[in-house]
Amino acid sequence: MENYIIALFKNKKKKKIIKGYVTEKNANIKFDSLIKNNDIPFEIVYENSERSKYEIGLLTRKDDYQVPLFKVDEVGRNNSVFVSGESDYVIKRIENYKVEELIYDWQTENRITFNYLLSTYLPKKNIKVVSKLHNKIVIQTDDDFKLFSLKNEEDSERLLQTIESYFFKSGRSDSLFVRDESTVNRKWMYNVLEKNGFDRKKLYRQKTTFSKRTYN
Numbered sequence: 001m002e003n004y005i006i007a008l009f010k011n012k013k014k015k016k017i018i019k020g021y022v023t024e025k026n027a028n029i030k031f032d033s034l035i036k037n038n039d040i041p042f043e044i045v046y047e048n049s050e051r052s053k054y055e056i057g058l059l060t061r062k063d064d065y066q067v068p069l070f071k072v073d074e075v076g077r078n079n080s081v082f083v084s085g086e087s088d089y090v091i092k093r094i095e096n097y098k099v100e101e102l103i104y105d106w107q108t109e110n111r112i113t114f115n116y117l118l119s120t121y122l123p124k125k126n127i128k129v130v131s132k133l134h135n136k137i138v139i140q141t142d143d144d145f146k147l148f149s150l151k152n153e154e155d156s157e158r159l160l161q162t163i164e165s166y167f168f169k170s171g172r173s174d175s176l177f178v179r180d181e182s183t184v185n186r187k188w189m190y191n192v193l194e195k196n197g198f199d200r201k202k203l204y205r206q207k208t209t210f211s212k213r214t215y216n
Contacts, residue, residue, distance in 0.1 A: 003062050005089070006031055008097065009055045010047075018056065024092075031058045031093060040098035042114040042162050046151050049207075056097040059089035103137075103159065104149040104208060106198065114162065121146050122163070124174060131178040132160045133189050134206040145196045152207050 002020030004027035021027035102111035
């Protein structure tokens with residue numbers, strides 16, 4: 001019988017059970033490992049047009065009452081821990097957790113990770129130009145253009161900043177970074193991408209996420 005579970009929460013609601021354990025010791029070992037190895041360079045921030053915050057919790061049915069738990073937020077305030085729909089369980093521990101965001105690759109029509117993007121499209125050779133175009137990222141090497149989509153403009157800006165930060169920390173100087181700050185630059189980029197075989201109508205789309213879901 002599993003006395004302890006480690007669960008993933010999204011916006012305070014349980015999304016899935018990661019694993020169950022008989023002993024608290026083994027559950028704590030796994031929980032600590034998940035937190036220690038949660039090195040995600042580009043995490044999910046938006047889903048279905050709303051901001052999403054993930055946490056992992058260690059829960060048990062062995063305790064009879066919930067000991068008050070508090071977490072320090074981004075500005076240093078102590079907030080009480082609350083998760084909905086978990087009345088059968090007592091929360092032993094809960095921590096913020098990063099879930100990796102995937103990037104839409106126009107070349108393969110697949111979703112790829114940040115590390116795959118780096119290794120495949122940003123190798124340590126040739127000078128590259130990495131540009132933001134609304135919710136898209138363009139990687140140009142000479143006359144070759146690669147295109148990637150994010151859920152919205154904030155995500156594409158985050159990705160550009162994450163790539164730029166990675167290059168700075170790695171001491172790499174083989175890329176230039178450009179943001180779509182002018183109408184002239186955006187118009188030029190649309191024309192160039194269309195000449196390279198990209199669908200202009202799809203290029204105009206500025207979001208790839210669904211609208212916030214509503215229920216009757």
